Amino acid sequence: MSLRLYDTRSRTKRIFEPLVDGEVGIYVCGITPYSPSHIGHARQALAFDIIVRWLRYSGFKVNHITNFTDIDDKIIAIANEEEIDFLEVANRNIDDYFEVMSLMNVLPADAYPRVTETIPEIISMIDKLISNGNAYQSSDGVYFEIDSAPEKYGQLTGQTLEMVQEGAGGRVTETGSGKKNHRDFALWKSAKENEPSWDSPWGKGRPGWHIECSAMSLEYLGEKFDIHGGGSDLIFPHHEAEIFQSECCLNHEPVVQYWIHNGMINVDGEKMSKSLGNFWTIRDAISKVHPLELRYCLINAPYRQPVEFNDVMLEDSSNHYQRLISTYGQGLSLCDKGSWKNSDFLESANINFSNGMNDDFNTRVAIVEVQSVVKYLKEQIENDNIKEISASISWLSDFAGGILGLLPDDEIILKEIEKNNQAKSAVADLVNDLLNQRKIARDSKNWDRADQIRNELNEMGVIVEDSPSGPIWRLE
């Protein structure tokens, strides 16, 4: 089954055919680092992390570029408020981004270009747009003139120029600036007081929001590239603007072969937003659960769907994750990884998993397959079937680990188990002594005393479970 992905421009799932055989160039719009990253950023990063992992697994050589918009109104405002340099604000939030992404097992992109390091390329692109007759200089900057390429309007949103004119309810009728037309958008903003700025043929200023991505994708991926991604909230105006800029500058279309967009996050049925008070940063979430539990939660729905996020969902994911990790760890401590290719069960799990991923990266279908292999592994552990245990952990390592990114390194898992065993042996004598007392109490049907001992153990963090072959205990 070949890979199909949903392309926003054609509004259908299309079979993926790269421009260059065996290679993929993918550009993903990254964050504006004006505050610590929130779970919407996490969802986006995770979606594209898995997309890139799957493309690589499928044999493509992938060049993955994600940018940082490290100059912007909000960054400047915060810097002025704190009386520090704007780059300090950007850098501290970029550091935060890298840190939390790494905790969630997000593989780094191949490059992270920044606006402030791309100024010459941006200027030359604007220059080209002016000489092509697509942009004009005015009193407060340089603007792209939509009327110079009206046929390009609405390729992603399906809207036409007329629709926007009629439908916007008067909100956008005034230009309020040096624009010729309210639909035009800024390529270069002339510097105001107390603003960082760069020299340009049009005076001191800074780039408009959209031009950076056109310039950076051109620089890193060339005049045509395969995939452009980002959050669905960027479709308009940001990605529409990119189409105008890139295609008019380069004189060909399409520059981007496939546009893909991830869905937003809802919290308790409402859009997550600061004003509603239902806002989660990534650090909020990972103070409650393990970062990989958060990862599990955010990839549990296909990337295009809005995802429901709340405490219940987090807890649910946490249970699933614990089940995966503990079963995998058990298997890992029993034997080495072997090959899963000779196991009928695992081979069919492979087919289901791959079909799901090839159908527009359906991680939900993939996770169902992981769950079924976890169940299978438990059975094999029960039956002491070393060959299948070995094959199953290998399968999980490849798919749950390698593709979905849900497993920490084996050494970490084994070290955890080892640590837990040490902690257990440190209290073993004490626990066994109490369990003996409990046994005596139970033998004489002194249930009150037996339960009292079990409660004491609970308070020590020891969980006791009676099994047919005697009590089993573990640490919380």
Next chain:
RNA sequence: GCAUGGGUGGCAGAGUAGCUAUGCAGCGGACUGCAAAUCCGCGGACCUGGGUGCAAAUCCCGGCCUGUGCUCCA
């Protein structure tokens, strides 16, 4: 208003025509002094009105509801 997605059991969420999705929760059972864990089993859904088909959650038409975008936003 315009555009673009979506409406599946208590919850999350697959499924583009015929065969149990799955997980959590619930119920019943096994095992238990009890509890927990585990295992087995069960029930329960396809927004609505038409249409096409031997057969529709799945295709077509209408209606209703809803998310998102139209302003900075992953």
